Amino acid sequence: METLEAMQEEVNAAGANVRALKAEGASPEAIAAAIDALKKTKLTLESELATLKEAGNAEAKAKEEFRSKLSGVLEGRLFYIPSFKIYGGVAGLYDYGPPGCAVKANVQAFWRQHFVLEESMLEVECPAVTPEPVLRASGHVEKFTDLMVNDVQTKECYRADHLLEEKIEELLRDPMLKADRRRELEDLQARIDELKVEEMSVALKDTNTKAPVTNNDLSEPYPFNLMFPTQIGPSGAVKGFLRPETAQGIFVNFRDLLYFNGGKLPFAAAQIGQSFRNEIAPRAGLLRVREFTQAEIEHFVHPDHKEHPRFAEVANIQLNLFSQEAQLAAVKKPFLMTVGDAVSKGIIANETLGYFIARCHLFLMAIGIDSARLRFRQHLKHEMAHYAADCWDAEIQCSYGWIECVGLADRSAFDLNAHSEKSKVDLVAYERFDTPIQEEVLVMTPNKQILGKAFKKDAKPITEALQALGEAEAFALQEACAANSSAALKTDAGEFQVSADMFKVEKVTKTLNGRNYTPSVIEPSFGIGRIMYCMFEHAFYIRPDDEQKTVLKLTPVVAPIKTTIFPLVNDDKLNDIANQMNKTLTSNGISAKLDTTAVSIGKRYARTDELGVPFAVTVDHRSTTDGTVTVRERDSCDQVRVPMTEVAELLGRLCKMTATWAEATASYEKQATADD
Amino acid sequence: METLEAMQEEVNAAGANVRALKAEGASPEAIAAAIDALKKTKLTLESELATLKEAGNAEAKAKEEFRSKLSGVLEGRLFYIPSFKIYGGVAGLYDYGPPGCAVKANVQAFWRQHFVLEESMLEVECPAVTPEPVLRASGHVEKFTDLMVNDVQTKECYRADHLLEEKIEELLRDPMLKADRRRELEDLQARIDELKVEEMSVALKDTNTKAPVTNNDLSEPYPFNLMFPTQIGPSGAVKGFLRPETAQGIFVNFRDLLYFNGGKLPFAAAQIGQSFRNEIAPRAGLLRVREFTQAEIEHFVHPDHKEHPRFAEVANIQLNLFSQEAQLAAVKKPFLMTVGDAVSKGIIANETLGYFIARCHLFLMAIGIDSARLRFRQHLKHEMAHYAADCWDAEIQCSYGWIECVGLADRSAFDLNAHSEKSKVDLVAYERFDTPIQEEVLVMTPNKQILGKAFKKDAKPITEALQALGEAEAFALQEACAANSSAALKTDAGEFQVSADMFKVEKVTKTLNGRNYTPSVIEPSFGIGRIMYCMFEHAFYIRPDDEQKTVLKLTPVVAPIKTTIFPLVNDDKLNDIANQMNKTLTSNGISAKLDTTAVSIGKRYARTDELGVPFAVTVDHRSTTDGTVTVRERDSCDQVRVPMTEVAELLGRLCKMTATWAEATASYEKQATADD
Structure with missing residues (x-):
């Protein structure tokens, strides 16, 4: 692309030169020569674009052929079957036939062996049907959306990012595109996934994106929630969704699981099960489906102690890392580094996250993923949720590009805090201090009897307002009461005059033997179906001696x-x-x-x-x-x-x-x- | 109950006697003696009812205590956890905690070993989200309902059968109930599950059943569909449901599975997965839940050849059978019989069904079900679907009574026919005859050219009417045409006069090498959660030396x-x-x-x-x-x-x-x- 941009600048410069010569009334010969030069640079650019397009087409065609051969085997031998085929099928829903089912059972059994059993994790199984409050607390009701647009005439639904992507690709194919416009579009293309609704609206208009086929105008983009809605029970009173991930079932059970583990941290819980996402328009075959199997781990750990006792066992494992820095460099390239070095250099945030990245690498190797087509890509700052401490995706390269197959995130205390707040149940662990701590604490004691007599029904908001005062405010109020016999107190029920006898403020020294704290959670989250599809791509080959002899070189551990x-x-x-x-x-x-x-x-x-x-x-x-x-x-x-x-x-x-x-x-x- | 009825008749007779003596003006002494006799019989009846009630209460209390101890262990040790507990939970949804999860994985692995691997079944995995047409074809959209009533004031929803059951129990506790009314109510009680909507309406009125707590009137009963509804995709155009059973995923794949099996029958396919039923008001704890794991087998077999090659291996297994005849006998008691005898005597319809009943028995024994608390109950004629050839439930006794845990049914060709008809895709197998068959077939050949000229747009219905004629009608028409030059033909478009040149009828001998036929399906369907709960009840005991020492005597194969x-x-x-x-x-x-x-x-x-x-x-x-x-x-x-x-x-x-x-x-x- 660098040369392309340079060539386009040359064309522009040559064009400017012609105009300048004309403006200054140069000789016809000089102008003719300049026009010739312009034509030449244009031709070079056009032929370069044509070559690129041809190469792109050839690559696309080769990929198409590869996929068609592979899916011929996978569907022909019933690894996969489009669901409800005799009824015309449903986009994004697939069945596993007998060999697919066997491979999947093997992948899951190995996952359970590699993670749950070897690390003594606590496995749980929770329902898919989930009441709304749980997913409201987790943020899914509000934020688990894709931007959608409609054809204003036919009302057909489209994913806004898909249409924008296609439009940008079309625009980029124009040989006469200005260099700065090309840069602008390429920049937009890189950020498509992150566009907010207003930005998307601007981008669609700016690129003049229309509806496919009809070429009609598009509606304004609006968020569409990707959860399948349902109702629990007959009255319609309990709204529910199919879970979009298995993780929430673990978080809501944190208190019981901690108790089961004898109150001790760290520990990990795991769940393998179905998750559901009501994709707007599923494409990319088996990689974007509406129902899929997830295998998720939530490793709960003290926020200040993210070392891992078994880190030494994995420290020398070489990973293909695509860090934030590498992604922002002029030449964007992943690099090989041991996980030990990556943690000690601060590239990976902590040992526990590094440990799981390495274990994930070992898992993927054992089931036959090609190490040359695996990389761990760190989320860029703006991709990461505000609460996340660090986040890496295991991306596997296949004919659809680099596909996110595993997410590995240090989510800090976000999830437990969110559920604590909404459920009013403390999701905390207790730590005993090595040596007890002496701490001065503010004690505010409202005199309920006097307040009750004086204020009747307003006594409650006054009591609450008193208890909510910070140290400085509390002592200031006490002083004001002492000075003027009464002082004003703002409460939810309005302002009231309180007097010194109505409350007592003092600082008391307490001995604290320990404290409650909210653990951090480190979450490795595996998309079993995506991993399997990539595994099949990496396993598929044709014997050189015979076009007809197709082979899946599945490793013994996963072979059906x-x-x-x-x-x-x-x-x-x-x-x-x-x-x-x-x-x-x-x-x-x-x-x-x-x-x-x-x-x-x-x-x-x-x-x-x-x-x-x-x-x-x-x-x-x-x-x-x-x-x-x-x-x-x-x-x-x-x-x-x-x-x-x-x-x-x-x-x-x-x-x-x-x-x-x-x-x-x-x-x-x-x-x-x-x-x- | 026999004695109770006799006692009540005595009371009634004694009352009639008193009235008769009074009416005929008998001596005061005679009347007093008769009243004394009436009082005595009344007292005897009342004390008998009190004794029965007390015994019932004691039994109920013992069961309650047992269940509370067991659930103390199961919930305390996280075998089960009420789902979303920190949000107050949702009736009918449970999580499996770590040991429950391990036991469930063991039960499923053993099921897979015992059925899928040992019998080389074809395992599939299909999505839970199912488009409406599939479940319309299977009959679930129309018929998968429970009868519901509402409190007319509060609109609260209730299951009609639950309220009726409770009301009948209350009425039966009345000591002064007339004997024939008692019989009537007991009869109604036995049929509650089968009442149609009109019968339920009559029964609720007849018993004067009201809403619980409020005692308000109830609405007319109406069917409520037990499937969780959802929508597939964003446009709202594709209506879907969560599957109520895993079986349909197998039926719709029949054609591919038959091909995978080399076109050969019999073969069986199996699926283990989640099913969903939106119960109106789940009670009975873990036995009636809204999301549960099913393990279903569909064994496809020639309708005329339901022998099983491995039947001899199980023929001597003794089963506890509760046949139709035994259920209708005066003394209703299951009996022990070998499966070989049961099939040869025609009690179990065929070898394949018998084979699976025996294999099911072995499975339940291996995971620790108490054989004394297991019976196979045959469906009564009126319980069975019209298409079913025979149907048995494995019922396990626990503190909630006899619970249906496995259904074993010969469903004939119903399911494949239903999906063939709605999907317009033939779901059939081909059989080659041992010796080709010569068959005389009627061939009716309408002369399209002449018909077209003579009747224009009516030629089509006339052609169709000709082709629909039976042998006798066709030859009669031919004769009538020969005799009168034309004859009347009734069609969808009215009556027309046709002549001999417009069609040809003849009998032709054809050689048939084979034919397509729709296989029968024999379906063993396991409710994993119900089996597990009964297994836990059978495994639970308290050591005689110490009230506190509770034990689960799980067999090694299922132990966590x-x-x-x-x-x-x-x-x-x-x-x-x-x-x-x-x-x-x-x-x-x-x-x-x-x-x-x-x-x-x-x-x-x-x-x-x-x-x-x-x-x-x-x-x-x-x-x-x-x-x-x-x-x-x-x-x-x-x-x-x-x-x-x-x-x-x-x-x-x-x-x-x-x-x-x-x-x-x-x-x-x-x-x-x-x-x-």
């Missing part, structure tokens, strides 16, 4: 089943052995699938590759004589001969990923591949 | 964790060993929890008993010298000394339930119990 078992030909003896093998593996906890269809072994391998099954056991005639079978690895297509009695142990090690294929099979006889 | 590990005293050496033990067990897949709190071992045992943890490993001073620990079994409180190296294997066997405690520990040294 771990191995297929094939009798080489349909023969009773071989089938019996295959059946026996199936039972042995299944009872050893290795999920297996028997395939006795009478098609060629090559076709059966292709089928199992497309499902992402990492291993295949083939029973052949030698099996009946020497008790061996062949075991094949999906990606290398390598095969070894293994005694049947050792298959369960071998696959067990491979599936737990405690050994690589090469290590685990070193001692076995290699077998020629039989993929065709 | 399998073992606790205690260092006997807080000592670095013991703690190290305990830590090591913890790591070993966890890495062997046995979930363990270390408890190093400095309270007495008896208190720690009590804590672990209340959580339903089946085993406890204690590290004591001997552990440091001879490398043994003690292992305690929760219910017997038996303890044995076990070498540390053998603990994982011992607990593994016990948790997989491949050996009893006595068998597994026979070779180990017994240890005196240290529970106090």
Whole structure:
């Protein structure tokens, strides 16, 4: 873009030159030469724009082809199915079919193992139906919105940011765009997600954005709440929503969970469950859906002690960090750094947040995300909520760009404070001081008897006003009463004259053994569906020898089943052995699938590759004589001969990923591949 | 109740006697004696009613106490938490806290193992948000209702059946109730669940039922739909509901699932997920909730071949059956019978339904349901939907009575037909005949050209009328045309005269190699939450030696964790060993929890008993010298000394339930119990 801008300045300069020469009445030759120069610079710019457009188109086309092939496999093999397909489907709703369901169960089970069990987190399960006050306290009723516009004629609804984005892209394709206008539009494009309603209104008008297809005028943008509304019970009195995130169920249970944990901090609670967002116009396929599975952790910690006891275990892990500074630099590039360094340099705010970023990195690696297409992007200052101490997104690159798949935020005490305030229930932890503290405190004691007699029903607001006085005000009032026998006191019920006998003010020294405080919360929040989609993109490839041979190189931990078992030909003896093998593996906890269809072994391998099954056991005639079978690895297509009695142990090690294929099979006889 | 009725008849007879004697002017002595006799029978009846009431009260009180103790444990230890408690809660919504969540995950994992994996079912996961047409096709929009009434003054909503039930109970407590009226009310009471709106209206008036508390009049009863309504997308154009059951997601995917299964029947699909019912006034605690987890299976099978290949494996399982006949007998009692006999005698409609009833029985036994409190109740004819071939509920007895926890129904082709019709997509399977069939078929060929010329726009209804004719009518028309040159044909557009050249009728022999048919579906549907609650009731007991010692005797397969590990005293050496033990067990897949709190071992045992943890490993001073620990079994409180190296294997066997405690520990040294 830098060169593009320079070229455009050249065009403008050349144009200005022509005008200047004309104005000053230069020679026709000089003017002709200047016009020639202008034409040349214009041509160069146009051809550069055309090249860029072509490259863009080619890239877009390649991505489109990739996605169409991938979705051919994913939908064809029922990893996903558009929901309610026979009724025409509903945008943003997808089913998981059998292999998708199995992969999802594996991803969730591994998440539970990696986070909940290894860290002894407290898991909870709360309903999706949520009464309004909870989501009002959390801010969702007021703020969980997207800006919407309508076609003024057809009333069709659109997301304002989508239309603006498309319009800007169209404008940027104009070769004659002024350089400063280009800069302006590019700047606007970068900020689209953050525009407030008034800014959006201005931007839409400024760019002359119209409704798609009809080209009609658009309404003013207005916020549309993304929560699905519903009603609880028959009277219509209890308004509710489907939860937009699972986190709130944890916050409202904080008091019970703290008690369950013996009153001790830090501790973490976790929840895996469905969340719902009533997207205006879901696009981007499986990445923006209306119902999805979240896995959220709320780690409660003392605001002054955000060290983490297990930080040393992760300190040397290298992360691909895209910090605020890196994003604001002239050349915007993420960098590799250990989490230990990132915390000690203050790039990541504290150990606990760093610990979870590193654990998240390990989780994503284990399920097969490509480390080269993973980065942790820090929120810029203006992106971050005012209360957040620090915030990073795990972004995974796929054909749709860099996708936010995990959010990791230090939300300070915001959520607990918000629910404390609205529910009138203290959500605090108690800390005992190492040594008790002596503290002078102001004690204001209204004399209720005298106040009651003197003011009747106004005694209450007067009492409250007295108790609300700060130290300086309280003593000032006392002095004023002493000086003038009475003094004025402002209350909610108006001003009253009070006298010295009506209250007592004093400073008292108290011994405090501890105090209540509101813990901070560090929240890692995982979008399971998005992670899975990116994982499928990273796992998908086509074998170089055959366009038709598509493979999902899912890691054993997430693969829908771990191995297929094939009798080489349909023969009773071989089938019996295959059946026996199936039972042995299944009872050893290795999920297996028997395939006795009478098609060629090559076709059966292709089928199992497309499902992402990492291993295949083939029973052949030698099996009946020497008790061996062949075991094949999906990606290398390598095969070894293994005694049947050792298959369960071998696959067990491979599936737990405690050994690589090469290590685990070193001692076995290699077998020629039989993929065709 | 039989004696009560007889006693009431005696009272009535004695009263009639007094009146008769008075009317016929009998002697004062005779009348006095008759009055005495009347008084005596009245007193006997009143005392009998009082005794019954007292017994009822005592039973109710005992149940209340039991439930309060159990819920003290379940809520106190966070198995359950009323949702949104700090905001006052919402009736019918509950959270699972950490141990509840763990138990639920275990129940679901075991369900998946027992049904999905062992039977190679196709698991799917579909969204809860469902567009209206799907639920209109399934009948839920029209029929998924409860009858509601309002207090005409306050507009408060009530379930009509609840109010009627309470009113009938009140009326039945009247000692002077006429015997036939008592019979009438008891009959009505038995049918409350089935009353149609008009019958409910009559019943409410007949019993003079009023609004609770206010005693105001009630509105006419009207149906209230129990689905939570919502809107999909921003325009309000797409109406939706939260699914009331998970089954529909499977039916709408039938075509894809059949394809995935290679076009072969039978096969089963399964789904575990949340369902939602907007109950009018949820009572009965955890048994009637507004959001709950269902686990449903839809087994698709040829309507004429409902044999099951694995039926022999379950044929000898004894079931506690409460058949239609048993329910209608004078003495209503379930009976024990093997599932094999029940199917061969035609009590259970077919092998596949019988197979699933038996598998359901095994599932419930494995998770700890008391077999004496489990029965399979067949739906009575009038309870069953018109399309259902047979239907049984697994009912579990708890303090709330016999609770329907699993429904097992042969729903014939109803669901697939309903969705085929509304979606216009054929949901059928193809069967190839063993030998092709020769079939004579009627072929009616209207001559479109002649019809078009003769009738213009009426040609279409005439063509349709011709094609709709049955065999006899078609040939009759042909004959009539031959005899009179033309004949009358009734169509949607009126009557027309047609002639012989306008159509051709003939019988043709065709070879059919197979046909499409709509499969039957057999549906086992599990309410996970209800099963869990009954399981907790059956598991709960108080140790005879101490009122305070409450225990949940959860089976190892569902227990939230399998073992606790205690260092006997807080000592670095013991703690190290305990830590090591913890790591070993966890890495062997046995979930363990270390408890190093400095309270007495008896208190720690009590804590672990209340959580339903089946085993406890204690590290004591001997552990440091001879490398043994003690292992305690929760219910017997038996303890044995076990070498540390053998603990994982011992607990593994016990948790997989491949050996009893006595068998597994026979070779180990017994240890005196240290529970106090």
